[in-house]
Amino acid sequence: MNLTERHQHILNRLKKEENVNVIDLCLELNVSSVTIRKDLKLLEDRQLLFRTHGGGTLINPYTKDRPVTEKAMIRSTEKISIGAAASLLVEQNDCILIASGTTVLSLASNIKPLEKLTVVTSALNVALELLRHPEIDVIQLPGTIRKTSASVTGMYAEAMLKDFSFSKLFLGVDGIDIDFGLSTTSMTEAQLNKRMIAAAQKTIVLADSSKFGKKGFGKICGLEEIEQVITDSNISAHMVETLQSIGIEVTIV
Amino acid sequence: MNLTERHQHILNRLKKEENVNVIDLCLELNVSSVTIRKDLKLLEDRQLLFRTHGGGTLINPYTKDRPVTEKAMIRSTEKISIGAAASLLVEQNDCILIASGTTVLSLASNIKPLEKLTVVTSALNVALELLRHPEIDVIQLPGTIRKTSASVTGMYAEAMLKDFSFSKLFLGVDGIDIDFGLSTTSMTEAQLNKRMIAAAQKTIVLADSSKFGKKGFGKICGLEEIEQVITDSNISAHMVETLQSIGIEVTIV
DNA sequence: TTTAAAAAGAAAATAAAAGAATAATATTAA
DNA sequence: TTAATATTATTCTTTTATTTTCTTTTTAAA
Numbered sequence: 001m002n003l004t005e006r007h008q009h010i011l012n013r014l015k016k017e018e019n020v021n022v023i024d025l026c027l028e029l030n031v032s033s034v035t036i037r038k039d040l041k042l043l044e045d046r047q048l049l050f051r052t053h054g055g056g057t058l059i060n061p062y063t064k065d066r067p068v069t070e071k072a073m074i075r076s077t078e079k080i081s082i083g084a085a086a087s088l089l090v091e092q093n094d095c096i097l098i099a100s101g102t103t104v105l106s107l108a109s110n111i112k113p114l115e116k117l118t119v120v121t122s123a124l125n126v127a128l129e130l131l132r133h134p135e136i137d138v139i140q141l142p143g144t145i146r147k148t149s150a151s152v153t154g155m156y157a158e159a160m161l162k163d164f165s166f167s168k169l170f171l172g173v174d175g176i177d178i179d180f181g182l183s184t185t186s187m188t189e190a191q192l193n194k195r196m197i198a199a200a201q202k203t204i205v206l207a208d209s210s211k212f213g214k215k216g217f218g219k220i221c222g223l224e225e226i227e228q229v230i231t232d233s234n235i236s237a238h239m240v241e242t243l244q245s246i247g248i249e250v251t252i253v
Numbered sequence: 254m255n256l257t258e259r260h261q262h263i264l265n266r267l268k269k270e271e272n273v274n275v276i277d278l279c280l281e282l283n284v285s286s287v288t289i290r291k292d293l294k295l296l297e298d299r300q301l302l303f304r305t306h307g308g309g310t311l312i313n314p315y316t317k318d319r320p321v322t323e324k325a326m327i328r329s330t331e332k333i334s335i336g337a338a339a340s341l342l343v344e345q346n347d348c349i350l351i352a353s354g355t356t357v358l359s360l361a362s363n364i365k366p367l368e369k370l371t372v373v374t375s376a377l378n379v380a381l382e383l384l385r386h387p388e389i390d391v392i393q394l395p396g397t398i399r400k401t402s403a404s405v406t407g408m409y410a411e412a413m414l415k416d417f418s419f420s421k422l423f424l425g426v427d428g429i430d431i432d433f434g435l436s437t438t439s440m441t442e443a444q445l446n447k448r449m450i451a452a453a454q455k456t457i458v459l460a461d462s463s464k465f466g467k468k469g470f471g472k473i474c475g476l477e478e479i480e481q482v483i484t485d486s487n488i489s490a491h492m493v494e495t496l497q498s499i500g501i502e503v504t505i506v
Numbered sequence: 507t508t509t510a511a512a513a514a515g516a517a518a519a520t521a522a523a524a525g526a527a528t529a530a531t532a533t534t535a536a
Numbered sequence: 537t538t539a540a541t542a543t544t545a546t547t548c549t550t551t552t553a554t555t556t557t558c559t560t561t562t563t564a565a566a
Contacts, residue, residue, distance in 0.1 A: 002513095003512095003513070003514095019255075019257070019258055021255065022553075022554095031514070031515085032514070032515050032516080033515095033553085033554090034514075034515060034516080034554095034555095035513080035514055035515070037553090037554065037555085038513085038514085052255055052256065052257035052258075053255055053256050053257070053522065053523070053552090053553065053554085054255040054256075054523095054552080054553065054554095055255060055257075057257055057258075057261075124377050124380055124381055124393065125381075127377055127398055128377055128378070128381075128403060131398060131400050131403060134400065137397060138397070138398040139395070139396065139397050139398070140377065140393060140394075140395055140396060140398055140405050141393075141395055142392070142393055142394055142395035142409070142410070142413055143392065143393060144390060144391070144392050145380055145384060145391045145392070145393055147384050147387065150381060150384060152393050156395065156413060157395070160395055160409060255523090256522090256523070256524095275543080275544095284524070284525085285524070285525050285526080286525095286543085286544090287524070287525060287526080287544095287545095288523080288524055288525070290543090290544065290545085291523085291524085306532065306533075306542090306543065306544085307533095307542080307543065307544095507566100508565100508566080509564100509565085509566075510563100510564085510565080510566090511562100511563085511564080511565095512561105512562080512563075512564090513560105513561080513562070513563085514559105514560080514561070514562085515558105515559085515560075515561090516557105516558085516559075516560090517556100517557090517558090517559100518555100518556085518557085518558105519554100519555080519556075519557095520553100520554075520555070520556085521552105521553080521554065521555080522551100522552080522553070522554080523550100523551080523552070523553085524549100524550085524551075524552090525548105525549085525550080525551095526547100526548085526549080526550100527546100527547090527548085527549105528545100528546085528547085528548105529544100529545085529546075529547100530543100530544080530545070530546090531542100531543080531544070531545085532541100532542080532543070532544080533540100533541080533542070533543085534539100534540085534541075534542090535538100535539090535540080535541095536537100536538085536539080536540095
């Protein structure tokens with residue numbers, strides 16, 4: 001039995017029983033505990049399981065049971081830092097637009113407004129997160145809800161955006177590529193994001209370093225349309241230079 | 254059983270019973286009380302429960318205005334039954350409208366669609382609840398979010414409703430009075446509910462028995478505009494008769 | 507073959523978890 | 537209020553799991 005078969009086996013057991021432990025896997029697969037731990041680590045890096053002391057589990061053990069919030073924990077440390085850095089850009093009496101995605105959700109949980117703030121968002125979980133603050137006027141965009149991101153898309157949201165102008169847009173994306181520009185997995189979401197960029201005076205992209213060089217299915221826009229990127233320190237120096245040469249402000253946390 | 258599995262167990266028990274105690278958990282999980290206390294402390298640090306003397310609870314014991322998700326627990330048994338009864342009225346391929354409130358949230362958690370279903374809602378928590386079902390197309394109405402009910406109101410939602418026609422509206426209210434009719438605490442919500450009634454062929458009101466004879470601030474409509482009421486068995490016989498005499502179908506659970 | 511690279515394992519060092527003992531604190535009943 | 541009781545926090549020890557470094561084995565390529 002080789003490495004991939006072993007990994008397959010581990011994932012199958014996880015699917016059946018939701019969690020596995022190192023010792024059982026050693027016996028079942030006739031390999032040492034060191035090997036199993038390496039397997040688990042690798043699978044965790046690929047975000048196929050969560051490591052626990054003594055084994056692994058399929059579901060993130062420490063999130064409330066919303067499917068969407070669980071996803072937020074992937075690369076959580078980076079996302080939390082990026083969200084915190086983005087929250088510093090929010091000023092008093094701002095009118096901002098927040099798109100969907102796990103990274104901007106982290107922004108939402110980091111916002112601590114001192115005075116009035118108006119937030120329009122497409123993401124239901126962002127809206128719910130912001131409800132905690134009485135200082136914030138939260139406005140929800142309408143539309144069909146995408147199950148994977150818990151956010152709306154569609155013509156109603158696009159039409160409504162035409163009535164507003166925002167000082168800033170906080171945008172999360174699935175891919176940033178020098179040539180292809182910004183992209184996301186859904187066509188309708190890309191369409192809405194395009195309108196969002198048009199409605200905002202400044203577009204700030206929140207993206208952890210894994211997003212660079214990647215392309216999602218739906219193109220949102222070229223890089224020339226954005227003003228600022230916030231990312232983590234694993235971004236390559238070359239990418240930073242390229243972005244800066246186009247005139248994009250790069251913030252590294 | 255390892256640490257994470259134990260934590261999972263504790264959270265599951267909490268979800269079912271709202272509070273746990275140290276001694277029971279010791280026996281159930283075969284670990285010392287020291288360990289359980291460490292578990293509870295850790296889960297409290299992650300804001301997944303609140304520590305109490307001798308155990309833990311899901312609800313913060315020291316806040317007055319509970320967030321929306323917790324408010325659902327008040328009169329929960331009645332609300333669960335009412336929600337379950339209402340869910341039976343949902344038919345395949347229906348296009349329904351669900352308003353806001355804790356009772357209709359209970360409807361949302363009871364819906365188990367067999368085939369396609371389209372749901373439009375003003376309440377964010379209803380929308381999130383329904384996302385679990387791939388068969389349901391969930392459409393969110395837009396607008397400013399009321400913090401107390403986590404639902405939208407305002408002209409954008411009202412305007413959007415004009416584009417649709419629904420077979421049924423499920424409405425939660427704060428008061429049902431023979432003379433004053435249906436009412437709710439918020440003026441803007443009353444306004445939206447009015448439009449909702451106009452957009453639906455049939456209005457089904459979900460209200461536990463405590464709501465009868467009460468008046469909220471904002472009048473929604475007179476009783477003649479509704480077709481059906483679902484309530485619990487504590488409603489007075491006289492009230493049932495009066496409602497039926499106006500031609501309202503009364504379902505008691 | 508020889509060599510390089512990947513995979514697996516052994517062993518020691520390190521870290522985490524669990525429980526015991528006890529002091530500190532909170533709750534309850536008198 | 538006080539005393540009795542229950543619960544919690546703290547410290548320490550034992551056990552268990554993990555990480556790290558290094559060696560061996562296997563696999564693939566030159």
